[in-house]
Amino acid sequence: EAGVAQSPRYKIIEKRQSVAFWCNPISGHATLYWYQQILGQGPKLLIQFQNNGVVDDSQLPKDRFSAERLKGVDSTLKIQPAKLEDSAVYLCASSLAGREGTQYFGPGTRLLVL
Amino acid sequence: GQNIDQPTEMTATEGAIVQINCTYQTSGFNGLFWYQQHAGEAPTFLSYNVLDGLEEKGRFSSFLSRSKGYSYLLLKELQMKDSASYLCAVREYGNKLVFGAGTILRVKS
Numbered sequence: 622e623a624g625v626a627q628s629p630r631y632k633i634i635e636k637r638q639s640v641a642f643w644c645n646p647i648s649g650h651a652t653l654y655w656y657q658q659i660l661g662q663g664p665k666l667l668i669q670f671q672n673n674g675v676v677d678d679s680q681l682p683k684d685r686f687s688a689e690r691l692k693g694v695d696s697t698l699k700i701q702p703a704k705l706e707d708s709a710v711y712l713c714a715s716s717l718a719g720r721e722g723t724q725y726f727g728p729g730t731r732l733l734v735l
Numbered sequence: 736g737q738n739i740d741q742p743t744e745m746t747a748t749e750g751a752i753v754q755i756n757c758t759y760q761t762s763g764f765n766g767l768f769w770y771q772q773h774a775g776e777a778p779t780f781l782s783y784n785v786l787d788g789l790e791e792k793g794r795f796s797s798f799l800s801r802s803k804g805y806s807y808l809l810l811k812e813l814q815m816k817d818s819a820s821y822l823c824a825v826r827e828y829g830n831k832l833v834f835g836a837g838t839i840l841r842v843k844s
Contacts, residue, residue, distance in 0.1 A: 661836065662836050662837075663739075663822050663824070663834030663835050663836045663837050664778065664822075664834050665834070666831060666832065666833075669830075669831065676830075677831055712777060712778075721826065721830035721831075721832065722765075722766050722768050722783055722824075722826045722830075722832060723768075723780050723783065724780065724832065725780075726777035726778050726779070727777060728776070728777055729777055
């Protein structure tokens with residue numbers, strides 16, 4: 622089966638610019654996650670969706686980050702405006718409902734903010 | 736609060752056995768997971784413990800003691816391809832996964 626797809630794979634922007642990332646989860650996976658992974662650290666959950674509803678967005682910096690999952694399938698994560706400390710890998714993952722511990726990760730988007 | 740501790744780095748020799756420890760203090764506990772992450776790649780699921788004891792899966796085993804807030808991942812017959820970061824993650828109530836910073840394992844020949 623096809624895995625989690627993400628695009629773009631790499632992005633370089635200047636601070637205060639905006640950027641958007643896209644994720645297509647594994648077919649049939651109701652739960653979708655966005656993580657931020659800073660170099661040398663573990664992934665940090667930004668937002669978790671169950672179908673098209675938000676389950677947890679407690680660690681999402683809502684003044685600059687936003688995410689949506691229209692129709693309960695694809696999702697986009699946006700940063701506006703970007704800061705230098707947003708430089709990280711943004712990982713999208715998906716899982717079956719009720720199997721939230723076993724997550725399948727996409728290849729990630731490497732963001733560099735200059 | 737949440738606190739997951741793992742050693743930062745470990746080095747072991749090809750063919751040997753290595754144990755990677757993880758201690759945790761979280762606001763809830765609903766399972767402990769180990770993920771493997773090769774450099775520049777996404778994490779992949781390795782193992783899962785929800786009850787105390789040892790879970791074995793081929794060359795990899797994982798142990799959990801809930802009363803001690805402690806887990807370890809045991810890798811046997813180490814191969815060069817096992818060089819990676821190993822992430823300990825705790826699932827809290829509400830099904831949120833909280834990851835540790837990871838242990839970088841270097842396998843030398």
